Amino acid sequence: MAGAGELDELVDRLRALGERVTTARRLVLGALLDAGHDHTSAEQLAGVIQRDHPDVNLSTVYRTLDLLESVGLVIRAGLGTGAATTYHLVDRPHHHAVCDGCGAVIDLPAGAFDAVVRRLEREHGFAARPSHLTLTGRCADCR
Amino acid sequence: MAGAGELDELVDRLRALGERVTTARRLVLGALLDAGHDHTSAEQLAGVIQRDHPDVNLSTVYRTLDLLESVGLVIRAGLGTGAATTYHLVDRPHHHAVCDGCGAVIDLPAGAFDAVVRRLEREHGFAARPSHLTLTGRCADCR
DNA sequence: TCCTGGTTGCGAAGAGTTCGCAGAAGCAAG
């Protein structure tokens, strides 16, 4: 279980953005906090929430995740085909390396792509979202 | 329409890999060639093919794309939620920048990520597929 | 040309996600 302080902070941010704070949204944020830096699917989040609150619907989790993404509190990492979309809090910027073999998602330090991002900006006018870079390959275990 | 020579070359590569060359596979490869460097969905490809060959089924296009991906002739770029998975030939290595705003896929030169890829290998033991890096952000037009 | 196993078309199933609606709940004002 994550500390209550963190949840309150997220809730306050949501309110400050002019969004309503509802029970369902609090629960989704709480579940995302509990997930730590793991990448969880909407269904997984709903499962966790429904252990204590069976009346929270999967649709609501999807809608809440959409909202949280639109205000920048959450990002979605669209993995390859078959796998469901996963979400996690934008607590600190980092990047994803997804292993083709085992599907593992490896978090990479935020600075890894800085040079590339700057170059893209300069040469292509493309503003990369610094917290959302995904690359695929093979992790050390699967090679 | 792409040159016939290119198609023959792809067909030969497929045969050399021990895979059967069927009409449907030839058509899928042809459609991928015609698409050039655009990223096309299975449905788009099926549509193009079915203009001349209405009897080619969407299932077959999916199965063929899976095959082509498994032998390394095609890569799939799983864009965000909602959008269908897109595919394109691995004609030359390059990377993708996907715009959040308009969904445009920008091809980036192969070398852009070389330094990062090498560093990932060294520091994380992660072997990135050099032909499949995706990053999201905002293109020049959408900013 | 004949055989054999991989491939295809077809239809249906499956997973993940979205939508519409009526009732419930958040939040601001009184």
Place this chain on the structure above:
DNA sequence: CTTGCTTCTGCGAACTCTTCGCAACCAGGA
């Protein structure tokens, strides 16, 4: 605290994209 407007939620159905099973078919080797 109560009221009232607006947004949110639960529910269920619909939708899209993708996969599967099966019988007929065909590519490639003998």
